[in-house]
Amino acid sequence: MMTVESDKHARDELRSFGRKRARKPSPRQQTLWDAALPRLRVDPATLADNPLPSLFPAPVTEVWLEIGFGGAEHLIHQAAANPDVGLIGCEPFEDGVIKALTAIEERGLPNVRLHPDDVRPLLRALPPASLTKVFVLFPDPWPKARHAKRRLVSKTFLDTLARVMLPGAELRVATDIPAYARTVLEAAIPHPAFRWTATGPADWRTPWPDWPGTRYEAKAHREGRRPMFFTFHRV
Template sequence: MIGTGLARQPNFYGRRYGRKLRPGQQRLYVELLPRLAIDPAPVGAPLDPVALFDPPRKEVWLEIGFGGGEHLAEQARAHPEVGIIGCEVFVNGIASLLGHIDRLALQNVRIYPDDARPLLDRLPDAGIARAFLLFPDPWPKARHERRRFLGRENLDRLARLLADGAELRVASDDPTYIRWVLEQVLPHPAFQWLARRPGDWRERSADWPPTRYEQKALREGRKPVFFRFVRRPRTSSVDGS
C-alpha cells in the first residue's frame, strides 16, 4: 500500500458491508487490493496522484463512490494512458471492481477503500483531469440532506483539485437529488453546465459507460439524468484561486 498512518475520519453515513464475499472475491481482496490501495495517512499529508502509477500516466481521473466498478473499469480499459483513482467504502463494491481489474488485467487503477473526503484534502490543486459522481445515495428525506455528498463544502474541494477545463460528471435517477445537483452546482462560481439541449442531460455521451444502477433504474421505470459540468478557468475574481 501507499502511505502511512491514519486519517481522522469525518462522519460517514451508509453501508460498509453487504453479503459475505465469495472465495474468489476474498482471494482478490487479500492478494490484489494491497497492491492497488492508497493507504490512509495523517490529515493533510500531501499526495501526488501521478506518483501512484508506474509508468506515469498522461493525466489522472477520479471516481467517487464507484459502486460495482463497471464504469471505472471500462473507462480504465478504454483509456490506458490515464490513471484512475476510485473511492468506495462498500466492501462488496470494492470486491466487484477487483474482479473487473483482474479479468481485464488493468494496470491503471488505484483504489481508496474508504470515505473519499480525507483523500480529496490530500490531493494537489488542479491535479485531477476528470471526476465522476455516479448515482450517489440521494438521501431523499429533507432531514438527511446534509448527508448528500454534493454540497458546497465538497464542491469547493472538487473546484480546488480539478484542473481548468476538467469535467465533473454526475448522474442520478432520483428526482430530489437531480434538483439538488442543479441547486448546488449552478450557483457555484467554479462550474459551468455544458448542456445546450435536453439530450445533453437525458442521454449519456458516447464515452460514458453505463452502470448497474442506471440499468436498474431503467428496468424500474426511472429516467436517469447525466450532468456534465466543466471547471471554469481560475481567476482571482471568480473563485479566489
C-alpha cells in the first residue's frame, strides 16, 4: 500500500513498531488512501527548504508532532481543539493512518499532515528548532529484555528531538510499562537538552489537562496497568 522510506541511518536502525497492517482496507478506505493521503502526506525531501508552517493551507502559529498516533484519537482531538496549531502525525501502521484520514476528511480539519511511516527519517529531515510540542504516547513497550533495544526512546532519539525542538518546547511521553518508564527517565534526566518538570508523583500519575485518552491507554487500565505521564522541557 505504501513505499517504505530509507536513508543511510534507517538501514542501521532496529524496527521499533510491530505490524504495518491488520486488515485489508475496504474499497472506501482504499479510495481515501489513494485520494487524500497524497494531499496530506509530508514529503521529508522538501522540508529543509521551507518553513514548517508552510505545510498547512491556513496560517498556523506553531507546529506540533505526534509520534506513533495509533488510532489517532489524540491527534484528532488536539487538531480540533487547536485550530491555530499545525499537527504532523507519524504512524507506520496503515489501519491507524486510515483512521486518521477518515477523521480528517469527516471533520474537515485543515491543520493535520501525516507521515505514514517511521518517524526517524522525518526527524532527520525537519528544520532545526521547528517544533513547540512533541508527543510520544504509549510507544510500543517491547517488554522482553531481549527486545528492549527496539524501544524508540533512547539517548540517540532525544538527541534527534533536541535538534528539532525550540527552546522551551514540551516533550510529552506516556507509558504504562515500568521498565519503559525507567528507559525514558534514564535517557532524559541526564540529557543536557531536556529538563524533567515533575516535582512529585502526582505529576506523572496525573494525565495532562488536555488529555483525551487513547485506545491503548484504555487497554492498559483494563489490564490493570497504571499509565505514567512524563513532561520534559527543551532547555
